Amino acid sequence: MPPHAWSHDLYDYRTPREAQDWCTISLRTKPANGPALPLVLLIGDSITVRYASEVGAALKDKAYVSLLGTSKAVGDPALLDEIKLVLRQNVYAVIHFNYGLHGGIEGYRSGFADVLATLQRYAPSAKVVWATTTPCQQKDDAPDKGVIERNQIAAAHIAKAGLVVDDLYTLVANHPKKLWDGGGVHYTAEGTALQSKQVAQVIAPLLPLPVKPLRVLMIGNSQCPLMVSNKLIENLAASDKGAPPIQITGCIKGGASLRSHWEAGTGTNTARGMIAGGAWDYVVVQDIYNVQAPAFQPYARQFHEFIQGKGAKMLLFGTASILSDYPAGFERQHRLHLDMARELKAAVVDASPAYTKYFGPQPSAERMESLFAKDKAHPGLWGSYIYACGIYSVLTGRSPVGLAAPADIPATVAKELQAAAWAQHQETQAALKQ
Known part of the structure; x- marks a missing residue:
């Protein structure tokens, strides 16, 4: 295998990935003649991508909402590169991140602290919110033990850092309806709307007060x-x-x-x-x-x-x-x-x-x-x-x-x-x- 172009970098870019990786970045900042609203960044996987636009609509008069959606897993150093790339573009008032459906449990265990450290280093003034990973549908509607374990790993780091928690897992798991869309991972329009509403409600009180003109x-x-x-x-x-x-x-x-x-x-x-x-x-x-x-x-x-x-x-x-x-x-x-x-x-x-x-x-x-x-x-x-x-x-x-x-x-x-x-x-x- 030929050497990587960034051979001086300590990251191991040979981390196994899925057959098809993807990344979507949508950055919103203050338009030339727009109001001076704070910037919010949503980071996550396809669950986040699905509710991002609804969160932006809910906060349209309060913040400019950007998105970093990616299939990179916690534990993959390329995920940290993507986060750094976005955080270097703007200063965010609130960052809401939701990762956990991709990659293996050991990578998640060893890599979650790195994700948190990257957020804190490159966005030191931001208020960071961790969203618990949502469950996948299990046979006989049993609890999703794999996601529960990931959330427990993350929760220990989050508690130590004193960060805000947005418990999307409980929101979905305790809902009287089955909100999955048939694939067992993603959610119906109703399920996505339920999540986006809670995400916006968690973010809103964390936003700085409007700047007095x-x-x-x-x-x-x-x-x-x-x-x-x-x-x-x-x-x-x-x-x-x-x-x-x-x-x-x-x-x-x-x-x-x-x-x-x-x-x-x-x-x-x-x-x-x-x-x-x-x-x-x-x-x-x-x-x-x-x-x-x-x-x-x-x-x-x-x-x-x-x-x-x-x-x-x-x-x-x-x-x-x-x-x-x-x-x-x-x-x-x-x-x-x-x-x-x-x-x-x-x-x-x-x-x-x-x-x-x-x-x-x-x-x-x-x-x-x-x-x-x-x-x-x-x-x-x-x-x-x-x-x-x-x-x-x-x-x-x-x-x-x-x-x-x-x-x-x-x-x-x-x-x-x-x-x-x-x-x-x-x-x-x-x-x-x-």
Whole structure:
């Protein structure tokens, strides 16, 4: 027999197997725009494969359910390879495993501890559930002594590890009906439904509580609608597995300044009315692009005090100026917002220098105009996206590089916009500490 390609591996891959081996892997993770639900992994043989889809349906609003189904037996080192392969893909909140119908009893006896150790090593943060192996139909409906022995072997390890037990054996064995489908191993639709219901019921209370979304109110003017209507910030969060979901609500008035927002009073749909009426985590405040210090500073201070009084944090959002005012207007916006952030000890998104970073040292007119709408005053989609990346960086402290971007932005451009926003965020954070 020729040497195995992985001859350095200590596993003995000559373990006898069945005439036909199989493995099915179906991995589900958070879609780009989907809710931030925990991940669950079902591991097992054909019994698990049959109830997996029903478990996924039962937990559809609570978790994303993946499956590793295999004919490899406990005691076969290839089973450990398959488990490692799947566990290296994602971080699972709950792992439910059910093995015992394949292979010999001695392999099960010697190999169960290895399966358990592999789960604990490659998924150290997961809550692990062991399901007892279901019985095969015996002559005269006698107890399945072989499966009982396997469950006893496993139970000793499970008790020592203090893991949760899902007793599918008792569920089936004590049922008043014969639930086998005629082959003596698998179950009827009723039997499978009975198992899937119990599996879902065992998993559900082990799932982590839903992640509380960041609730953000954005107060601004016509610099913001494209960013808000396209849900650019929310989509960045949805594509970041480590980030909380973000919910953006807009108080957007064309041509509005902080002064006009403040002087609008506290009625319905006014900035102050919405601040007072919602339990916000952050309130983003954005002034008009050509605002001067005497008009900006007093209202930034008033909004800051009002927002803090309602239990939220203020985020100053300094947009870019109009293109014809480059670079003087960009520098004015930069200094105005950075100085105010230092005074108030507030968070700030400094978009003007982020734009400048994207422009580069000697930008062409085409490159500069690419961030603007046709009027060269408002941001286009690309400019709005760099705004969104900057705000996302401040809200989460996480890099937007590699996250979701609108389909209308080429991937290479999206990476440049993300990198410019993140680099500026880091630079601004350092400047605030000086």
